[in-house]
Amino acid sequence: MADERVKIHLDDYNKPVICEVCGGHMIFKGVGEYQCEKCNHLEYDDYGKVRxxxxxxPLARKMYDVEMGTGVSRKVIRQLLREERIEVAPDSSVFLKCEVCGRDIRAGRYCPACAQKIQAREDLERxxxxxHSALHGFGQHDRQEDGEKRFRRER
Ligand SMILES: [Zn+2]
Ligand SMILES: [Zn+2]
Incomplete structure (x- = not known):
């Protein structure tokens, strides 16, 4: 229930709509950046701030640092990382844990090793x-023929 609310709230990442300097409209410029159409004042949504x-x-190593530095909640930062919209520096890989083995990762849900294993397992399954379905169809055909022969022989 609570998770659901967070997700809905996270959809727009607190994007600025009205310029806090002059009250003009904020125009989206890309990668979380917005510019006022009147005074060119720049603002950022949560994604832009974290990014x-x-x-x-680049040396930020703790979720806490990013949270304090941006004012963006830990939940939002984690969500951004999970969605792979942001990635932390290679040596500050303490923000996320692989869902399978718990190793530190930089983005997404799994470490490269586990992602590979999961992919391999899915390929194998497929x-x-x-x-299996090909063999199954073939086997059925065989059995039907056998049954028919047996039927004829019995007559
Ligand atoms: Zn403005
Ligand atoms: Zn892993």
Whole structure:
């Protein structure tokens, strides 16, 4: 229930609509950046704030630092990382844990090793399923023929 509310709230990442300097409309410029159409004042949504912070603070190692530096809640930061919209520096990989093995990762849900394993398992499953259905169809055909022969012989 609570999770659902967070997701809905996260959809727009607190994007600025009205310029806080002159009250003009904020126009989306890309990567979380918005510019006032009247005074050119720049503002950022949560994604832009986190992205900027990580870019300007490549040594940020703790979720807490990013949270304090941007004012964006930990939940939103984690959501951005999960959606792979932001990625932390290679040496500050303490923000997320792989859902399978718990190793530190930079973005997404799994570490590269587990992602590979999951992919391989899915491929195998898919291959097995298509092979299985082909064999199944063939076997059925055989049995039907056998039954027919047996039927004729019995007569
Ligand atoms: Zn303005
Ligand atoms: Zn893993």
């Amino acid at each position: 900027n912070y990580i870019e300007t603070h 291959a097995r399923n298509s092979k």
